[in-house]
Amino acid sequence: MCELRWSVRLQVCLACVLLAAALVLAGCRNHPSPLEPSVTIAHVPRAGYGGPENVESISGTATITAPGQQIVLYARNGNWWVQPFRSRPFTKIEADATWNNVTHIGHEYAALLVAPGYRPTPTLSSLPSVGGGVLAVVTVKGTEASAVASKVIRFSGYDWTVRAAPDDRGGAMNQYDPDNVSVDKNGYLHLRMMERNSVWTSAEVHLTRSLGYGTYRFVVQDSAHLEPSAVVGMFTSGGRSERDVRSELDIELSHWNKPGKINADYTVQPYYLPENTFHFSVPSGTFTHVLRWEPGEASFKTFYGASGGAGARELTHHVFTSDIPVPAAETAHIDFYDFFHSRGGLTHPSEVVIEKFEYLP
Known part of the structure; x- marks a missing residue:
């Protein structure tokens, strides 16, 4: 009889142990270990x-x-x-x-x-x-995939590479589409901003070679009609310096998303220094924008019409003598992009036409 009672007690104890183990395992399943980053x-x-x-x-x-x-x-x-x-x-x-x-x-x-x-x-x-x-x-x-061939256009007697890569110009990442760039039968350069697959895309070209010091002229058809967030940039750029600022001399046509009379500026980077930017207003019509880049000096002028030569009527001018870059494989760029597009920028396609580019040493 004693042996029977002992056997029953042993079976009960064993059942309790198994039950406890099951409960522990169930608890582990209900509380999984934390994820590893x-x-x-x-x-x-x-x-x-x-x-x-x-x-x-x-x-x-x-x-x-x-x-x-x-x-x-x-x-x-x-x-x-x-x-x-x-x-x-x-x-x-x-x-x-x-x-x-x-x-x-x-x-x-x-x-x-x-x-x-x-x-x-x-x-x-x-x-x-x-x-x-x-x-x-x-x-x-990095993968060993071959590089995609760049699109190159001929404009004003020069070869220009069409941008296809994104860029953070203006403080927000803009996508660029080579299809937004074309040259018409008159030889005029057309840059467009279009919405494709719910993404706004910009346009940019840059020279395939560096020109250095000299005079850069850009003839631009009416830019006063552009939406407040649209930016037309004509500039020399050699990338970013060690200070992480762009090494640039800029002519920019934009309201910078702030509608008003001021819709253009000349800039020597870095732009955030007050003495490095000169603001002005460009009315409707065609204008010639000129940069004369010399050692220690950058002179900007804007003229009415498509000449900019002797006898042309001047709209405004400004001379910078601080932070002037020296030539370092920089190239001339013409850019058309949306300033902070994520903050309610473009609402419909936009286009700017550049009639002519000219360089004089």
């Missing part, structure tokens, strides 16, 4: 040497563990360079865990998942390890 690169740009015009799309996914975490991108050409620009080092992670941006071309690419408050270093000899605000790191080699 991670980042991937899904779309890898091609491998190659970088340059101010040489950018491609890059995208991926991320597993975040707290609000405010972001992606920091780097491309390697010798050193690692933060992307897409030193002034814009962070890439947002969307609600569906994806991220996307553009990067200058390199031989290798890296994505860092970082904590809020992390301050990326613009240039690195080697990437940081996990820790100190870096939550995850992934690197990939």
Whole structure:
């Protein structure tokens, strides 16, 4: 009898142990272990040497563990360079865990998942390890896909490369479509902004060679009719300097999304220095805008009509003597884009016509 009671008690104890173990396992299933932070690169740009015009799309996914975490991108050409620009080092992670941006071309690419408050270093000899605000790191080699041939047009006796890559000119990323550029039977250059697949696209061309010091003339048909957010830029540019500002001399026609009388300016970058920008108003009609670039001086003039030569009636002029760049493989650009399009910019297609470009040493 005693042996029977002991057997029953043993079976009951064993059942209790099994029940407890089952409850523990069930509890584990109801409270899964926290996710580990991670980042991937899904779309890898091609491998190659970088340059101010040489950018491609890059995208991926991320597993975040707290609000405010972001992606920091780097491309390697010798050193690692933060992307897409030193002034814009962070890439947002969307609600569906994806991220996307553009990067200058390199031989290798890296994505860092970082904590809020992390301050990326613009240039690195080697990437940081996990820790100190870096939550995850992934690197990939650039693909070996061949480069897409650039579209080149002939305008005013010069060859111009048509931009196809995005750019953050004006403080917001603008997409560029080569189909927005054409030259008509009169030899006039047409630049358009169009909406394609719910995305507004801009237009830009730049010379295939550098001209350096000299006189640059641009004949522009009526720009006063353009929407307040539209910008026509005619400038010399050699990319960004070590201070992360564009090395440029600019003639810009725009209201900058602030309707009023002022719709044009001459600028020596960086624009945020008050003495580096001269504002003025251009009425309706065709005007010739002239830049004379010399060592230590940039002289700007705007004339009525399509001449700008002797006897032409002057609208305004201004001379800058500070922050004048020196020639460094810069090229002349003509750009037509939407200023901060995400803030209620264009509502319908827009076009500007450049009748002529002329350079005199």
